[in-house]
Amino acid sequence: MIGIVDYGAGNLRSVCKALAYLQTPHCLVRSPQELEAVDRVILPGVGSFGYAVERLRAAGLFDPLMVWLEKGRTFFGICLGLQLLLQGSEESPDVLGFGVLKGESRRFQGRRVPQIGWNSVEFESSCPLFAGLASGEYFYFVHSYWAMVEDEREVAGWTDYGVRYASAVGKGCLWAVQFHPEKSSTAGLTLLKNWIERC
């Protein structure tokens, strides 16, 4: 069963609707007990880094999720759900992320912020998350901070917005994307289906 972590993130409902459209059973995870009951986790998220960490801690979910990630269990992060995997963010300097990927998120410079719209993602054709899609495919992005991932081997997709940054990451059973597959029409649905079936 796929559990979608519910800590008040704005895109939760869209993610549920996309999974329903793909006829994939899923449930909401609001407590450590509910996390125990699922074997795959989706962490959605829009909004500020510090606020998200605060909400996850308030729900008692931060530490159990950290354990989940350290054990290498199946995980998919969306948008802020990618950035939270990093050690921290310029946005909330005193707040620690999960830190399973080395690096931090930084604010875009010299462009319109937030980046809103469809941008292309470059990836290796062998990447299971992007199966059936061609490198350069467009996905829908909304964000003001970009993930600076130190180890390039953990980067599964690259995007350019004044800076070339990690728009998809993969490490074992851990996957995350900066864009919104649940709002990226057929390409996004294909990617979600890939994660469900191949990752």
Place this chain on the structure above:
Amino acid sequence: MLTTRIIPCLDVEDGQVVKGVRFEALRRAGDPVELAKLYNEQGADEIVFLDIGASYRSRRTMLEVVERVSDCVFVPLTVGGGIRNIQEMRDALNAGADKVAICTAALETPELINEGAARFGSQCIVLSIDAKRVGDRWHAFAKGGRLDTGVDAVDWAREAERRGAGEILLNSIDRDGTGTGYDLELTRRVADSVSIPVIASGGAGTLDQLYQAVVDGHADAVLLASLLHYQAYTVADIKRYLKQKGLHIR
């Protein structure tokens, strides 16, 4: 590379798409759910729904429309028209909208922008400006273009950005539904004054005018209604043309 967004706008009243000229003389243009599906298939980058009915019943019908669209169309959806407070923003988001557009309520209570951004994130809050030329400036109008607030449209865009709006939806009342082209001067003034994205709206009648809105008006996205609803062009036609002209288009 980030692409220029092509955004169909559905003006909805009591569950039907309508489109007016200079905000009046409404004509029926179709079922919003069917149109949203069609535009998605044609490659629309987002879809905007504006409730122009402004009655309780029209609002409820609108939310049902958004609910139905968001079950089967997976592109960003914006809902606007008569949204007055945080609760109504929440209702729209709960129905399946990704963003809400606010206009009159923000002019009356600018703090609504701050509150909305704090609750739902800046990316959710689209400030809609209905601008009309008055002398050598543009004023922001309220109440569906009927009330001149005297507020300078460019200043208002800047203030909205400071307060946390994520985007500006800039509609020219003078050009709305006329097909005479976007107000390029207005669009450029606003786009050059803020660092958040600006969506040009009002007046598209030819494909070249869309191109001009981006190249001369510095818009990040273009909103379309009449050009699409009466099947003059499909979204795919428009994208093909703009791509040929050298714009980055999905």
